[in-house]
Amino acid sequence: MKRVPVVVGIGMTRFAADRPDCNPRDLLTDAVLALLADAQLQDLKAVQHGLCSYESDHFNKQMTLAAILHDQIGLTPVPNVRIEGGGATGALALRTAWAYVQSGLCDSILVYGCETNGRGVSSQTANQLFALSADFDWEMMIGGTYTGFYAAMMRAHMQRYGTTAEQFAHVAVRNRRNARFNPLAQKPMELTIADVLASRPVAEPYRLLDCSLLSDGAAVMLLATEEWARAHSAKFTARPAVYFSATGCGTDTMRLGDRYPELTNFRAKRAAAQQAYQMAGITDPLHQIDVAELYDSYSGVEIQAVEDLGFVPAGQGGASVASGMFDLDGELPVNTDGGLLGRGAPVGATGIAQAAEIALQLWGEADPRRQVAGARRGLTDTHAGIATLSVVNIFERRD
Amino acid sequence: MPDVKSKKDILQIEAGEDSLWADFGQVERLTLSLTQTYTHTLGRYSRFFIELENQRFMATRCGRCQRVYAPPRPLCPDCLCPTYWVELAGTGTVQTFSVQHFSPGSNADVAALKTPYVFAYVLLDGASTLFPHLLIADPAQVTVGMRVRVHYVQQPVEHPIHLIHFIPVE
Ligand SMILES: [Zn+2]
Numbered sequence: 001m002k003r004v005p006v007v008v009g010i011g012m013t014r015f016a017a018d019r020p021d022c023n024p025r026d027l028l029t030d031a032v033l034a035l036l037a038d039a040q041l042q043d044l045k046a047v048q049h050g051l052c053s054y055e056s057d058h059f060n061k062q063m064t065l066a067a068i069l070h071d072q073i074g075l076t077p078v079p080n081v082r083i084e085g086g087g088a089t090g091a092l093a094l095r096t097a098w099a100y101v102q103s104g105l106c107d108s109i110l111v112y113g114c115e116t117n118g119r120g121v122s123s124q125t126a127n128q129l130f131a132l133s134a135d136f137d138w139e140m141m142i143g144g145t146y147t148g149f150y151a152a153m154m155r156a157h158m159q160r161y162g163t164t165a166e167q168f169a170h171v172a173v174r175n176r177r178n179a180r181f182n183p184l185a186q187k188p189m190e191l192t193i194a195d196v197l198a199s200r201p202v203a204e205p206y207r208l209l210d211c212s213l214l215s216d217g218a219a220v221m222l223l224a225t226e227e228w229a230r231a232h233s234a235k236f237t238a239r240p241a242v243y244f245s246a247t248g249c250g251t252d253t254m255r256l257g258d259r260y261p262e263l264t265n266f267r268a269k270r271a272a273a274q275q276a277y278q279m280a281g282i283t284d285p286l287h288q289i290d291v292a293e294l295y296d297s298y299s300g301v302e303i304q305a306v307e308d309l310g311f312v313p314a315g316q317g318g319a320s321v322a323s324g325m326f327d328l329d330g331e332l333p334v335n336t337d338g339g340l341l342g343r344g345a346p347v348g349a350t351g352i353a354q355a356a357e358i359a360l361q362l363w364g365e366a367d368p369r370r371q372v373a374g375a376r377r378g379l380t381d382t383h384a385g386i387a388t389l390s391v392v393n394i395f396e397r398r399d
Numbered sequence: 400m401p402d403v404k405s406k407k408d409i410l411q412i413e414a415g416e417d418s419l420w421a422d423f424g425q426v427e428r429l430t431l432s433l434t435q436t437y438t439h440t441l442g443r444y445s446r447f448f449i450e451l452e453n454q455r456f457m458a459t460r461c462g463r464c465q466r467v468y469a470p471p472r473p474l475c476p477d478c479l480c481p482t483y484w485v486e487l488a489g490t491g492t493v494q495t496f497s498v499q500h501f502s503p504g505s506n507a508d509v510a511a512l513k514t515p516y517v518f519a520y521v522l523l524d525g526a527s528t529l530f531p532h533l534l535i536a537d538p539a540q541v542t543v544g545m546r547v548r549v550h551y552v553q554q555p556v557e558h559p560i561h562l563i564h565f566i567p568v569e
Contacts, residue, residue, distance in 0.1 A: 143509035151497035257529030
């Protein structure tokens with residue numbers, strides 16, 4: 001228990017489609033200032049390690065962004081490391097920080113993520129850059145896109161289990177609705193299922209409102225041993241202790257076709273969840289987890305996730321989602337901050353923002369309209385590609 | 400006045416008087432174009448693409464586990480031994496697909512595609528994995544389980560993967 005990291009504080013910018021007032025350094029500045037306020041710290045001088053979380057040299061037009069950002073927030077000369085894990089970058093960064101603290105390499109580590117995926121490039125350029133993260137000669141050069149890969153998986157899910165467009169539209173409606181209670185969210189919206197079904201097709205079966213957002217933004221989380229936190233942050237002792245208690249990670253083949261005959265679900269996510277559950281002593285996730293942030297890159301992906309995370313049996317994701325089981329007033333509220341669909345997704349910041357929402361929920365400090373009463377254990381689910389790399393992190397309040 | 404050729408605009412960001420950044424509200428934006436040209440090797444995949452010019456569809460087989468990889472894998476990831484080339488008939492069955500309504504314009508071949516187009520995962524007869532490619536057909540007529548075959552094109556292409564696509568078996 002002694003070295004299980006605690007969350008000392010969090011900081012985030014508003015996520016937005018366009019932040020012309022900020023380059024990546026400026027975004028990170030704002031997230032770090034928010035962290036100082038949250039943790040009641042004067043500066044970062046006692047922090048022993050930096051960990052930079054960003055995915056794309058292309059979107060940010062900068063290699064070695066980790067060195068630039070580390071310098072920007074005054075962390076030199078403490079050690080630094082940059083983590084990249086596609087869409088799971090932020091969650092993998094936190095998992096890495098977990099290991100750095102557990103190993104004794106450092107007692108405190110600032111995990112700082114930012115990305116500029118917004119309107120700095122046209123949507124066509126954005127698609128080309130994201131397609132670079134597909135298999136170059138066998139998928140990207142054909143005209144494959146991640147929207148298309150996800151859509152093909154969802155079609156297989158519909159074919160096998162009878163999942164419907166109305167069921168995944170429920171996710172698109174609910175997560176954007178949850179975003180209304182999050183002032184940092186990019187796209188709060190009040191929609192109906194009919195609105196989603198009437199939006200233009202992008203890659204069938206997915207339509208425009210089934211797709212998550214391209215965002216500019218930054219998010220940071222300061223992790224430390226409990227001893228370090230007590231010594232350096234007055235705020236830490238003033239609110240319930242939140243531990244980063246467990247982490248799991250799984251992988252899968254790069255191309256969907258190599259997973260045949262499994263086309264409907266995410267093997268890597270099941271593996272990540274199993275590891276994390278074992279570490280946290282969870283045997284009945286639906287009842288032992290109080291709040292979860294799921295990787296809703298597309299609305300249907302949340303349906304696949306609730307199955308692979310073991311909340312419901314395979315094939316029952318659609319019906320359970322549509323029943324309201326995962327709504328704010330449901331059995332296990334998910335994406336309370338809006339998720340990727342409503343809050344937004346600047347890649348390197350996404351997993352950290354998910355963890356920040358869980359910390360807020362466990363502290364009991366979320367906006368009352370989205371606060372899950374009595375939440376004591378929360379989970380984040382984050383993946384890269386079509387869950388080519390999947391990370392599950394678990395946080396627990398102990399007081 | 401000097402001319403800044405890449406200048407797009409100058410914005411004034413509205414910030415409240417109490418904003419920390421009130422003194423930094425003026426924002427200049429530039430339009431920058433970055434282009435790169437690569438020599439791209441197809442490496443140990445090369446024979447697959449070269450044989451497409453001869454209208455032959457090649458896969459690889461692992462001599463140890465007998466799995467047949469299409470797309471080819473020069474190394475069997477399960478056995479970690481080199482595979483060998485085998486020719487497939489080029490017929491197969493659609494396992495899943497998406498109907499894509501925009502082109503990412505990844506290269507000239509993709510930019511020229513008429514939307515919507517069908518991106519299909521096909522289990523080729525004799526293969527163990529699914530081959531992703533375009534299925535040139537009326538999207539409304541495409542179904543899981545549909546029989547398709549490799550079609551060889553005659554017109555010039557930029558990337559050799561576009562020497563083929565799938566079409567329905569009549
Ligand atoms: Zn083998």
